[in-house]
Amino acid sequence: MATESVLQEHRIVVGLDYGTTYSGTAHGDTSQKSIDNIKVIRRWPGKERRDEVKCPSDIAYGADGTYRWGYLIPPGLARLAWAKLDLDEDNFYENQEENSEEYVDLQDPFAETPAPAEDEFPMAEGMRHNPLNKSPVDVVADYLTALYDVIMSNLRRAQGENFINRTAIDWVMTVPAVWSEKAQALTKEAASRAGIGQREKDRLFLLSEPEAAAVYAISELYQRDNTRRNDPNMLNVGDTFVLCDAGGGTVDLISYKVGQLQPSLGLSEVAVGSGAKCGSTFVDRNLLKLVRKKIGDDRFQILCQKQDGMVLNKMVSEFEGVKRSFGASYVPGSVSYLPMHGFANDPAAGIIEGQFELTHDDLKECFDPIMEQIIDLIQGQIDAICDTGSIPKYVFLVGGFGESDYLLNRLSTHKFGKAGQVEIINPDDAWSAVSRGAVLRGLEGSLVTNRRCRRNYGTRINTAFDPTIHHEEDAFYSTDTGMKMARNQVSWIVEKGADTDSNTRFKLKCGTTFQKGEKLRRGATLVASDLDIAPHSYRDRSVHDLCFLMADLSMVPESEFDSVNINGQACLSAEFTIEMAFESAEIKFQLYFKDNCYGQVKTTFH
Numbered sequence: 001m002a003t004e005s006v007l008q009e010h011r012i013v014v015g016l017d018y019g020t021t022y023s024g025t026a027h028g029d030t031s032q033k034s035i036d037n038i039k040v041i042r043r044w045p046g047k048e049r050r051d052e053v054k055c056p057s058d059i060a061y062g063a064d065g066t067y068r069w070g071y072l073i074p075p076g077l078a079r080l081a082w083a084k085l086d087l088d089e090d091n092f093y094e095n096q097e098e099n100s101e102e103y104v105d106l107q108d109p110f111a112e113t114p115a116p117a118e119d120e121f122p123m124a125e126g127m128r129h130n131p132l133n134k135s136p137v138d139v140v141a142d143y144l145t146a147l148y149d150v151i152m153s154n155l156r157r158a159q160g161e162n163f164i165n166r167t168a169i170d171w172v173m174t175v176p177a178v179w180s181e182k183a184q185a186l187t188k189e190a191a192s193r194a195g196i197g198q199r200e201k202d203r204l205f206l207l208s209e210p211e212a213a214a215v216y217a218i219s220e221l222y223q224r225d226n227t228r229r230n231d232p233n234m235l236n237v238g239d240t241f242v243l244c245d246a247g248g249g250t251v252d253l254i255s256y257k258v259g260q261l262q263p264s265l266g267l268s269e270v271a272v273g274s275g276a277k278c279g280s281t282f283v284d285r286n287l288l289k290l291v292r293k294k295i296g297d298d299r300f301q302i303l304c305q306k307q308d309g310m311v312l313n314k315m316v317s318e319f320e321g322v323k324r325s326f327g328a329s330y331v332p333g334s335v336s337y338l339p340m341h342g343f344a345n346d347p348a349a350g351i352i353e354g355q356f357e358l359t360h361d362d363l364k365e366c367f368d369p370i371m372e373q374i375i376d377l378i379q380g381q382i383d384a385i386c387d388t389g390s391i392p393k394y395v396f397l398v399g400g401f402g403e404s405d406y407l408l409n410r411l412s413t414h415k416f417g418k419a420g421q422v423e424i425i426n427p428d429d430a431w432s433a434v435s436r437g438a439v440l441r442g443l444e445g446s447l448v449t450n451r452r453c454r455r456n457y458g459t460r461i462n463t464a465f466d467p468t469i470h471h472e473e474d475a476f477y478s479t480d481t482g483m484k485m486a487r488n489q490v491s492w493i494v495e496k497g498a499d500t501d502s503n504t505r506f507k508l509k510c511g512t513t514f515q516k517g518e519k520l521r522r523g524a525t526l527v528a529s530d531l532d533i534a535p536h537s538y539r540d541r542s543v544h545d546l547c548f549l550m551a552d553l554s555m556v557p558e559s560e561f562d563s564v565n566i567n568g569q570a571c572l573s574a575e576f577t578i579e580m581a582f583e584s585a586e587i588k589f590q591l592y593f594k595d596n597c598y599g600q601v602k603t604t605f606h
Contacts, residue, residue, distance in 0.1 A: 012164075014151060015212070015438025016173045016196070018144065018187075020084045020249025020281060022054035022400055023070075025151055026435040033443045035219050040432050041154050046071030053432040054400070057084060057248075059143045061132055069146045075317060076310040078129035082281055083143065085249050086136035087190070088176075088183035126309020127316065137190045144194035168201035172438040175585050177208040177245075177252040177454075178275035181528075181546060182605035184586050206585040207441055209434050210252040210273065213398040214243040215447055216437030217427045218258075218265055237261060240270055241394045242381045242422075244374070245434065246401035249279045251374055255381045255392065256448075265447045271384035272452045272497050278373040280401040283323060284316055286366040291315075291356060295349045306342060314339050315356065326363050327406025335359055371410045382416045391419050397426045398433040441584075450501035451582065456534040457546070458492035458527055459508060469536055488538040490527060493580065495534055500582035508578040510551065513564060513571050519554035520561075520574060549578055550602040551591050560594065 014027045028038045044055045047070075055070040060079040062068075073079050130139070156164045173196070175187050184206060191197065197204025221234065235241065235258050245252045252275035259266035292300040303312055315338050322336045337355040350357040378395060385392050397408060403426070411424045427433060441447070462485050465475050470486035478485050494506045512522050528546040529535060535543060553576060561572040576593040578601055589601035 010167055012155065012167055012169045013439050013442030014155075014169055014171050015435040015442065016147070016151075016171060016191075017054075017209070017212075017432075017435040017438065018084060018140070018147070018173065019054070019057055019247055019400070020082050020279060021057055022248060022431075023057045023143075023147060024054035024432050024435045025147070026432060026439050027151075027155065028439045028443055030443060035216075035436070035440065038436050038439050039158075040429075040435065041151065043150075043154055044071050045150065046073075053429070055147075057081070057143065059083065059139060061130065061134070063131060065132060067142055069143055076126075076307075076314045078126045078308055078310060078313065080130050080139060081127045082249060083136065083139045085277065087140060087186045088180055089136065126307075126311075126313035129309070137186050137193070140187070140190035141193035144191055144196060148194050148196050168203075169197075169199070170442045171197045171202065171204045172207050172212075172442040173204065174207050174209045174212050174434050174438050176247075176250040176275060177210050177254060177273045177585075178250055178277075179585070181587060185603070185605055188586070205442070206583070207438055208252070208254070208273070208585045209247070209250075209399075210243045210245040210254040210275075211448060211584050212435075212437035212441060213245045213433045214254065214256060214267065214396065214437070215265070215440050215444075216433040217243065217396040217398060217425070218267070219437075219440055220427050220429075220433075222261065222265070235261075235393060239393045240385050240388075240390045241396060242378060242385070242392050243396045243398070244378055244402065246374065246397065246399040246404075246407065247279045248281050248400055249277055251275055251278050251377060251399075251401070253377050253381050255385050257390070259449055264444065267448050268450045269448065269452045270388055270390070271381055272454055274377055274380055276373060276377060278370050278377075279399075280323060280370075280404070282370050283366050284319060286369060287316070287319055288312075290362060290365055295343075295346075295351065295356075299343065299349075303340070303343075311339075311341060322358065322363070323404065325405075326367065327404060327409055330360065336363070367406055371407065374407065375411070375414055378411070379416055382419050382422065386418045392422055394425050395422050397424055398430045400431050402426060402430050446502060446584070448584070450499045451584070453494055453496055453498045453500045453582065454530075456492050456496050456529045456531065457494050457506075457580070458490045458534070459524055460527060460538050461489050461491045462487050463489045463491075471537070474537070474539075489536055490529075490534070490538050490543060492534045494582075496530070496532060502581065502583065504581075506580040506582075508549075508580065509575070510578065511573070511575045513566060513573045516558065516570065516572055518572075520556065520572075521550060521552050521554055523548055523550045524578070525549070545606045547606060548604045549589055550604070551576060551578060552602065553591070553593055553598060555598070556593060 010030055012027060012029045014025060017024045026038050026040045040053050042050050042052060044052060058073055058079040058081050060068045060073045060077050173191055175184055188206060191204060237258050237260060240255060240257045242253060242255045254269060254273040255271040256267040257270045259268050318338050336358040338358065340351060340356040341354045343351050345351060345353065382392055395411065397411065401407065408424060408426055416422055465484040465486045474486045474488045476485055476487060493508055510522065510524060514520055525548050526546045527538065527543055529542040531542045553574065558572060561574050564571050564573045576591065579590050579592060581588045589603055591598040591601050
């Protein structure tokens with residue numbers, strides 16, 4: 001019995017980094033919380049070498065519904081790549097109206113800005129092959145099911161099936177900081193469908209990728225060498241830094257201030273997190289733009305169609321190695337080659353003996369537009385820190401794309417405005433920093449004491465008309481009071497940039513009347529805006545419906561409600577509150593009535 005009691009208290013923590021191009025996972029347990037005791041899974045189906053910390057996020061469906069995934073997909077086989085981005089497809093086209101050059105069509109990731117029909121090319125079928133037309137959640141759930149099985153198999157192999165079956169597991173799954181609330185919910189739904197966190201006593205949490213990476217990066221600096229805590233050249237209490245997590249699909253940034261180093265690390269956000277979809281896959285996109293420009297439209301169309309896209313798929317796969325090595329050293333006149341079988345020699349177009357030639361300048365053309373986007377993102381964070389009167393001490397660069405020598409060199413030599421050159425730190429194991437940091441977060445609890453709200457949240461209301469603020473087209477007269485009112489206005493509950501520590505609750509107060517005998521259920525729509533200054537009007541183009549909140553008080557006895565008389569009819573009235581709590585990568589909504597909590601509010605995202 002004593003042993004069983006210990007097993008119930010003891011927990012395993014699994015960090016799961018589901019990425020756009022590669023996915024990884026690590027694990028630890030509550031009996032050994034040191035960073036050195038975190039284990040990264042390196043045993044992957046289809047991979048003989050056991051030193052890969054990540055597995056490709058690709059999935060390949062057969063016509064019969066079966067699928068292969070990761071390293072089990074043979075080279076050249078049509079597959080569905082970048083499925084993660086489909087979870088946030090509503091925001092995939094963000095800012096495209098302002099900058100059509102950055103338009104990316106998920107169904108054709110290499111398509112240009114929409115053009116006349118005769119200029120369009122067929123989709124890159126070999127990279128976006130979805131023969132069963134599965135939904136994004138279904139696709140991600142399938143992949144995560146396979147990943148979950150591998151994780152559980154590795155855990156049972158290392159610690160024994162009986163022990164794993166009796167020990168609770170906390171799953172900490174990471175998502176981009178720029179993920180919409182809907183994408184966060186879809187990610188959690190896909191993970192739950194895959195069985196993650198569904199065993200008795202298992203739990204599933206979401207954590208932002210840059211927060212996980214920050215926890216690992218700082219812990220890696222100090223936990224492995226305690227003498228660094230007293231080194232004035234390292235981070236000290238009050239210092240600020242930027243964390244840049246550059247992955248395959250997204251680049252996420254958060255800036256932190258060090259609140260404490262002992263007895264444990266304590267961080268607080270000093271600026272609103274930022275990010276964009278400008279990860280390494282967009283270098284791939286630029287490669288295809290370059291190929292198209294060099295070989296011409298007709299041959300590019302043939303390339304997209306050749307062997308159902310397998311030739312193109314092989315070309316992009318081989319480019320992965322070129323990307324990783326670019327920037328490590330530069331030899332004048334150096335050239336790289338990618339397979340491009342089935343095309344006649346045309347040196348002027350870069351086609352030589354079944355290969356496509358890439359010069360150093362060609363590679364810069366693929367990389368540099370993405371480098372500029374990342375530099376701009378970092379500059380924005382640094383400017384925000386400088387506005388507080390501080391200068392960031394470091395920029396920590398993590399993630400798969402963060403291991404790019406070319407990116408590291410560009411950032412190291414760049415002068416960031418008032419801050420000048422900022423030292424760039426690329427921690428050991430940067431590619432697995434997110435999954436390792438997720439484990440640390442699960443073991444040690446939240447090390448971030450407060451976060452900055454990333455957007456404005458509110459509800460649609462009617463309010464007294466103010467001619468200096470409101471438009472006449474929104475005006476109406478109240479039938480109850482005769483007062484001139486304005487419809488289509490917004491009452492903001494929490495504004496962008498506000499401190500949202502885990503103990504702060506933001507309250508949406510609601511009131512309603514209802515018939516006796518009616519089960520009380522009422523809904524409210526939560527709206528959001530990403531503008532720095534929240535607009536008054538619901539009709540502002542930045543304001544959008546975020547989700548529908550359903551408050552269910554049907555279990556409350558009628559005797560708890562107040563009696564009111566409405567037009568001679570006896571009715572009931574209720575005042576209740578929906579409380580919002582901001583966590584690292586999701587918002588929790590809870591229902592309160594007369595100081596009693598009635599559980600989580602059902603949330604439906606638009």
